[in-house]
Amino acid sequence: MPSTLTSVWSLINHFLEWFGDLAFFAWEVARSAVRRPYEGRELIRQLDEIGSRSLPLVALAGAAIGAVLSLESRDSLVRFGAKSMLPAALVYSIIRETGPIVTGLVVSGRVGAGIGAELGSMKVTEQIDAIEASGVNPFKFLAFTRIVACILMLPLLTLAADFCGVLFGWIAETLVEPVSFLRFINKGFVGASFSDFLAPTFRTAVFGLIIGMIGCFQGMRTKGGTAGVGFSATSSVVLSSLFVILADVILVKFILVFFP
Amino acid sequence: MRHPEQKTLLAGEESAATPAIESAGGKSDGPAVILRGLHKSFDSQIVLDGIDLTVEDGETLAVLGRSGTGKSVLLKLIIGLQKPDSGSICIHGQEITLLHLDAMNEIRKKMGFLFQQAALYDSLTVEQNVAFPLKRHTKMTKSERGDRVKELLASVGMEGDLKKMPSDLSGGMQKRVGLARALALDPGILLLDEPTAGLDPITSGEIDELILKLQAEHDMASIVVTHDLHSAKTIADRLALLHEGKVQIEGSFKELEKSDNEFVAEFLKRDS
Numbered sequence: 083m084p085s086t087l088t089s090v091w092s093l094i095n096h097f098l099e100w101f102g103d104l105a106f107f108a109w110e111v112a113r114s115a116v117r118r119p120y121e122g123r124e125l126i127r128q129l130d131e132i133g134s135r136s137l138p139l140v141a142l143a144g145a146a147i148g149a150v151l152s153l154e155s156r157d158s159l160v161r162f163g164a165k166s167m168l169p170a171a172l173v174y175s176i177i178r179e180t181g182p183i184v185t186g187l188v189v190s191g192r193v194g195a196g197i198g199a200e201l202g203s204m205k206v207t208e209q210i211d212a213i214e215a216s217g218v219n220p221f222k223f224l225a226f227t228r229i230v231a232c233i234l235m236l237p238l239l240t241l242a243a244d245f246c247g248v249l250f251g252w253i254a255e256t257l258v259e260p261v262s263f264l265r266f267i268n269k270g271f272v273g274a275s276f277s278d279f280l281a282p283t284f285r286t287a288v289f290g291l292i293i294g295m296i297g298c299f300q301g302m303r304t305k306g307g308t309a310g311v312g313f314s315a316t317s318s319v320v321l322s323s324l325f326v327i328l329a330d331v332i333l334v335k336f337i338l339v340f341f342p
Numbered sequence: 343m344r345h346p347e348q349k350t351l352l353a354g355e356e357s358a359a360t361p362a363i364e365s366a367g368g369k370s371d372g373p374a375v376i377l378r379g380l381h382k383s384f385d386s387q388i389v390l391d392g393i394d395l396t397v398e399d400g401e402t403l404a405v406l407g408r409s410g411t412g413k414s415v416l417l418k419l420i421i422g423l424q425k426p427d428s429g430s431i432c433i434h435g436q437e438i439t440l441l442h443l444d445a446m447n448e449i450r451k452k453m454g455f456l457f458q459q460a461a462l463y464d465s466l467t468v469e470q471n472v473a474f475p476l477k478r479h480t481k482m483t484k485s486e487r488g489d490r491v492k493e494l495l496a497s498v499g500m501e502g503d504l505k506k507m508p509s510d511l512s513g514g515m516q517k518r519v520g521l522a523r524a525l526a527l528d529p530g531i532l533l534l535d536e537p538t539a540g541l542d543p544i545t546s547g548e549i550d551e552l553i554l555k556l557q558a559e560h561d562m563a564s565i566v567v568t569h570d571l572h573s574a575k576t577i578a579d580r581l582a583l584l585h586e587g588k589v590q591i592e593g594s595f596k597e598l599e600k601s602d603n604e605f606v607a608e609f610l611k612r613d614s
Contacts, residue, residue: 119478203464212461214422216475216523217450219443245505 088302090109107299108219111137111229114222121227128231140252144243147180148172155278156258161335166269172251173270178282183330186289188243189236190322194297198318199230201301202311210302225298232294237284245285276340285333289326372435374399374531374563377421380429382415389415391587393429399530402557402564404578406571406609409582414458415565417533420565421455422446434530451479453561455523459535460516462508468495468519469504475526496523497559498552514545518552525556532557532564539572550576571610583609 151172159165201224204210213220252266300318304310373396380393390414397403405413418424420431422438427519431438433449441449462471472491476482482490495501508516517537522531523556537553538546550573557564557577574581575595582592584604591598591606598606 136361206459207464208457208459209463211418211423212455212463214423215453215455215457216478217447319498322515326529 086293100235103303104295104299105162107227108295110221111225111295111298113217116228116238117219117222119221123219124223124227125230128304129235131196132189132228132231133235133238134253136189136192136235137242139192140185140188140214140239140243141246143184144246145174145250146186147243148176148247149254151175151180151224151247154252156255163250167257169252169266169270170272172255173248173267173274173279176247176251177244177279179187179334182240182282182286182289183326184312185236185240185243186204186286186326186330187323188295189232190293190326191319193232194293194318194322198301199295199311199315201298202314204303205302205304206310219294220302225294227311228298229291229294232297232315233287234290235289237283240283240286266339280340281337284329285337288329288333292325292329347424351489355462356491359605373397373432374434375565376400376430376432377416377420378430378432379485380419380431381418381427382424383427387535387589388462393584393587393589395582395589395592397531397563397565398551399563400561401580402578404565404566404568404574404581405584406574406578406581407584410571412582412587413569415453417535417567421450421453421533427559434485441589450536452521452529453531454527456517456520456524456528456532456534456537460508460513460520462516462519462523464512465509467504468506468508468511471519472523472526475523484513490526491522494520494525497524497525497556508529508543514541514549517549523535525560528560530562532560532562534564534566536568536570537566538568538570546570546573549573553577558561566592579601585609 085287096238152168155171155175156165156168159168159171201210210220210224213223248267248270251265252261252263255261255266256263297318300314300321306313347494373470375395375397377393377395380390382387382390393416394407395403405416407413415424419426420433422441426439427449429439429529433453436449438446438449462468463474466474469491470489471516473487475485476490480487492501492504495504498521500515500518500522503511503515503519508519511519521537534553538549541549553564553566554577564577566574578595580593581595583598585589591601591603599610601607
């Protein structure tokens with residue numbers, strides 16, 4: 083029994099220590115953000131790396147979700163005699179929840195692992211030390227640029243996932259029962275307000291913050307050799323996915339309260 | 343509360359009378375590096391236990407010692423990658439242990455650091471690696487920067503490898519590029535961490551000759567951490583032998599040879 087208590091206490095201790103280190107890291111990044119130089123060129127490189135290179139995967143995931151949702155929902159709605167509600171059900175489901183969370187999870191897999199592995203490898207080969215030794219702040223040059231790129235690109239990637247989801251939902255529907263895209267969209271957005279669209283899309287900026295912050299943090303604290311790099315990449319994906327899901331639950335509640 | 347930019351006068355160090363760092367490479371009238379009472383531990387392991395060393399401008403000090411005696415840690419303390427537990431580090435008369443990041447970065451621009459494994463940025467070409475500090479800290483135009491990079495790479499015999507990636511280079515070539523990058527901002531102090539480690543004797547000799555040539559050209563203070571006694575003898579004016587966290591002996595190679603200290607005799611015998 084005492085050994086169980088000891089391991090639980092050790093686990094809690096470890097978690098609190100990790101959280102404290104993360105807070106310190108976030109503070110260092112925030113402090114570096116307000117100082118010159120602003121690393122515009124590196125930020126643009128990261129926007130390309132994180133944004134445009136994630137686009138195909140995010141678009142594919144959105145398309146698959148849209149097609150599957152359309153096929154699955156059609157069957158259920160026909161049973162309840164609500165077939166005409168399909169476009170609205172699909173559009174609401176994609177723009178309010180499925181699009182944002184799928185984008186968050188896909189990007190946390192692709193980008194989280196990439197950042198964790200890249201920075202981890204730089205850490206163990208002393209490249210981060212070399213950056214610091216040459217008088218450049220690695221918190222700004224490496225972490226801040228990646229975090230900001232994630233924050234800016236996630237909402238845009240979500241728009242792409244939403245669009246592909248609705249488009250392929252329509253394609254799946256029109257293969258069963260032909261309907262024009264314009265009519266599908268008109269029926270889909272009946273009663274939709276701007277807040278239905280805006281708040282869920284912009285909550286992915288928080289997902290971007292989580293993915294960028296955890297990826298950079300895990301990468302820059304890598305210890306050991308290749309095993310350490312592997313651990314950083316894996317833990318970046320696991321932790322950022324976990325925190326994206328937790329943040330989604332909290333933000334959905336928040337959005338329902340403030341944007342009813 | 344001390345202002346971060348405040349310069350410190352060390353007791354008993356009349357030459358450290360805090361002149362401003364102005365000239366190219368940050369040189370001043372006093373010694374380039376003064377270490378006093380430097381302590382560093384990792385958990386319960388004491389690595390450095392009261393290190394006192396001084397390196398004058400234009401002088402090369404080789405720091406010798408067994409593996410794990412804190413030689414590399416010493417260099418990382420000097421360039422501010424790690425903080426000492428206690429003690430003082432003066433770079434050209436300026437105490438750096440309490441400096442904030444921006445001020446420390448200004449000091450770092452005046453120092454060049456060659457890492458043990460060269461630590462070249464593996465996503466950048468040789469040319470981009472050497473241009474990195476120039477791009478960050480100078481207002482050179484692209485063509486001026488290109489010329490400076492070519493000049494630096496020519497000085498280390500790598501002018502034909504501008505477009506190569508670090509992974510395409512041998513260990514010796516990576517060290518050469520690392521040296522060129524360390525010299526990019528014309529530093530007043532050069533810190534070399536095991537410059538010949540992992541290299542064959544011929545390449546080690548070439549690196550030693552290169553370091554001697556560059557020291558003569560740039561007139562820098564250098565601290566070379568090594569366990570290669572032959573290399574230390576070739577490139578250093580003075581040697582300091584670390585053991586159990588302390589400087590066991592400091593002086594010329596001949597002075598070390600004359601020492602009756604048991605560890606010094608054993609170290610020299612094993613390495614000769």
